[in-house]
Amino acid sequence: MSDAAARDVVLALPPQAPRMPRNRAMEWLGRTALRLGDWHMEGAFPDIPRAVLVAAPHSSNWDGVWGIAAKLAMGVRLSILGKHSLFRIPLLGPLLRWQGVIPVDRAAPHGVVGQAIAALRASPCMWYAMAPEGTRRQVERWKPGFWHIARGAGVPVIVAAFDYPSRTITLGPVFATTADITADIARIQRWYAPFRGRNHDVVQPVEDAAPRQ
Numbered sequence: 001m002s003d004a005a006a007r008d009v010v011l012a013l014p015p016q017a018p019r020m021p022r023n024r025a026m027e028w029l030g031r032t033a034l035r036l037g038d039w040h041m042e043g044a045f046p047d048i049p050r051a052v053l054v055a056a057p058h059s060s061n062w063d064g065v066w067g068i069a070a071k072l073a074m075g076v077r078l079s080i081l082g083k084h085s086l087f088r089i090p091l092l093g094p095l096l097r098w099q100g101v102i103p104v105d106r107a108a109p110h111g112v113v114g115q116a117i118a119a120l121r122a123s124p125c126m127w128y129a130m131a132p133e134g135t136r137r138q139v140e141r142w143k144p145g146f147w148h149i150a151r152g153a154g155v156p157v158i159v160a161a162f163d164y165p166s167r168t169i170t171l172g173p174v175f176a177t178t179a180d181i182t183a184d185i186a187r188i189q190r191w192y193a194p195f196r197g198r199n200h201d202v203v204q205p206v207e208d209a210a211p212r213q
């Protein structure tokens with residue numbers, strides 16, 4: 001039996017974390033999937049009610065599989081944006097809202113970022129989740145939307161990393177935003193330097209990049 005299978009594979013949620021209604025079957029399913037894949041979590045969640053949670057490197061569809069398994073196992077409620085037209089479909093709309101999906105109109109004057117900021121400001125308890133790379137391909141620059149959302153809503157950034165060699169999802173420190181978007185994003189990218197994605201890693205800031213030995 002691996003070390004991951006010998007202990008609880010997910011982290012405990014702090015009191016202020018957003019939660020789904022308790023569902024033992026879903027928790028069992030999530031834990032079972034992680035154990036079968038030999039994945040586990042390390043670190044700790046901060047005890048804060050509102051935040052932007054970013055996950056990287058996002059290099060494979062498998063990231064979603066392990067991320068969803070961890071979400072189910074913990075019973076955490078993570079909010080993402082979804083097309084507002086989906087919420088008009090009978091039964092689907094209530095299900096999406098229950099899962100934390102926020103309806104967004106991409107044609108709205110204040111844009112997707114503005115709608116995410118408004119949702120965070122209006123909610124007493126929300127962790128808004130996204131992949132800052134914006135794609136499974138390796139990118140030289142992260143999309144700054146997550147920074148603008150966190151800054152605009154006045155909430156910190158929680159970082160989560162997928163490390164495939166160790167098959168670990170690691171929760172890191174809480175990052176507060178400042179007036180310097182470039183420095184803030186570079187700080188967060190540097191934190192991801194030790195972690196290895198399935199197909200690529202997080203590209204480091206140019207001034208920090210150095211050839212690997």
